[in-house]
Amino acid sequence: MRFYSIPAALCVLSLPVFAHADNLKARHERIAHKRQTTSPPPGSSGAAPPPGATPSSSGPPPPATFTALDTGTGIPPLSSITSGMPTQATLAPSVTFTPGASPPVSGAPPLPSRAPFVIADWPPVNVVPPGNSPEVTEWMKELDGHNIPDLSPTINGSCEDDPKAAADSASRGWWTCGGITRATDIVNCPDKLTWGISFDDGPSPYTRKLLKYLDEKDLKAMFFVVGSRILERPEILVEEYMAGHEISVHTWSHSKPLTSLTNAEVVAELGWTRKIIKDVLGVSPTTFRPPWGDIDDRVRAISMAMGMIPILWTSTPATGPFDTNDWKVAGGLVPGPASFDTFNAILGNASTMETGFIVLQHDLYEITVDLAIGYTLNAAQTHSPAFNVSTDSSVEVVRQS
Numbered sequence: 522m523r524f525y526s527i528p529a530a531l532c533v534l535s536l537p538v539f540a541h542a543d544n545l546k547a548r549h550e551r552i553a554h555k556r557q558t559t560s561p562p563p564g565s566s567g568a569a570p571p572p573g574a575t576p577s578s579s580g581p582p583p584p585a586t587f588t589a590l591d592t593g594t595g596i597p598p599l600s601s602i603t604s605g606m607p608t609q610a611t612l613a614p615s616v617t618f619t620p621g622a623s624p625p626v627s628g629a630p631p632l633p634s635r636a637p638f639v640i641a642d643w644p645p646v647n648v649v650p651p652g653n654s655p656e657v658t659e660w661m662k663e664l665d666g667h668n669i670p671d672l673s674p675t676i677n678g679s680c681e682d683d684p685k686a687a688a689d690s691a692s693r694g695w696w697t698c699g700g701i702t703r704a705t706d707i708v709n710c711p712d713k714l715t716w717g718i719s720f721d722d723g724p725s726p727y728t729r730k731l732l733k734y735l736d737e738k739d740l741k742a743m744f745f746v747v748g749s750r751i752l753e754r755p756e757i758l759v760e761e762y763m764a765g766h767e768i769s770v771h772t773w774s775h776s777k778p779l780t781s782l783t784n785a786e787v788v789a790e791l792g793w794t795r796k797i798i799k800d801v802l803g804v805s806p807t808t809f810r811p812p813w814g815d816i817d818d819r820v821r822a823i824s825m826a827m828g829m830i831p832i833l834w835t836s837t838p839a840t841g842p843f844d845t846n847d848w849k850v851a852g853g854l855v856p857g858p859a860s861f862d863t864f865n866a867i868l869g870n871a872s873t874m875e876t877g878f879i880v881l882q883h884d885l886y887e888i889t890v891d892l893a894i895g896y897t898l899n900a901a902q903t904h905s906p907a908f909n910v911s912t913d914s915s916v917e918v919v920r921q922s
């Protein structure tokens with residue numbers, strides 16, 4: 522199978538536009554040259570924790586060394602950003618892209634023409650797709666010849682609920698329990714003070730607001746997209762791609778932790794998302810992020826066999842997980858200021874690291890988009906010492922100065 526990949530510009534990672542699955546290992550060794558080899562503390566979290574997961578804690582925040590609010594953005598004060606806040610109108614598209622348009626990616630094919638989706642052609646949204654469909658049966662062949670570890674699925678991706686698997690997490694390579702990573706995981710940016718901007722769980726009705734801001738600030742991000750959301754809003758995926766942002770798989774349903782699924786179900790979650798991205802954009806992604814960061818050696822091996830490299834977010838014993846906790850604000854678990862305190866601590870920790878870092882944020886909710894536009898992305902641009910953030914599209918995330 523030949524892949525047209527979407528190059529990874531999350532930080533200074535560069536993937537070839539045309540990649541063959543057989544070359545994945547060599548490609549990986551080239552781009553993942555800075556790796557996290559130590560394990561962060563348990564409790565690394567994501568958009569919403571698996572049942573029983575322990576929320577992370579980041580300790581007291583260091584002094585702010587950046588401008589908190591980006592004035593002129595229309596974003597309300599931090600104290601107002603909390604669950605239940607008034608919602609604003611969503612944006613209409615500023616530009617419509619037609620089939621045949623050229624993407625801002627060297628060597629990428631023109632945007633394909635595509636008939637409107639026939640819902641019956643796709644799995645039901647928000648639930649794990651069946652593992653016995655003809656499509657999944659075909660995609661399962663991609664695992665042939667690869668060493669897929671014979672690990673039994675976890676009970677529900679939770680360390681507490683599956684103590685047997687949790688006790689075995691080091692040998693299973695289970696990130697959820699103990700933050701175990703492998704050399705094939707991308708967990709940070711190679712260069713010190715480089716910020717890898719990532720947004721998960723869209724496309725949403727609020728993604729356009731974020732795209733407008735990113736465009737105004739000349740920032741590029743990586744979007745980890747959910748297939749069920751693309752089925753609803755394919756045009757926003759096109760806008761992300763055509764604006765020069767990176768596109769990566771974040772499963773079809775985002776309904777269950779991947780380590781709790783069978784091999785065929787993992788293939789279905791990744792395969793259907795890859796397919797809908799290919800149908801809409803004409804290219805297939807070569808990276809993926811597991812929901813809640815729930816990955817083990819079995820899930821890793823399946824994704825790699827399918828040509829998708831895992832990307833997590835930075836987490837080390839010294840720094841804790843680089844999770845802004847914006848999802849907790851949207852869920853009413855913490856108010857906006859508490860999330861920003863967590864974020865503030867991340868920035869203080871990031872400045873002390875010898876590598877760059879990848880921060881987890883979300884574009885599924887208006888609240889999380891507002892936090893990004895008004896606060897976190899502004900902090901990225903006004904921080905002292907300066908962070909390198911993405912300003913270019915297809916090759917790398919470029920230094921700010």
Ligand SMILES: [Zn+2]
Nearest residue numbers: 568721722812
């Ligand atoms: Zn997610």
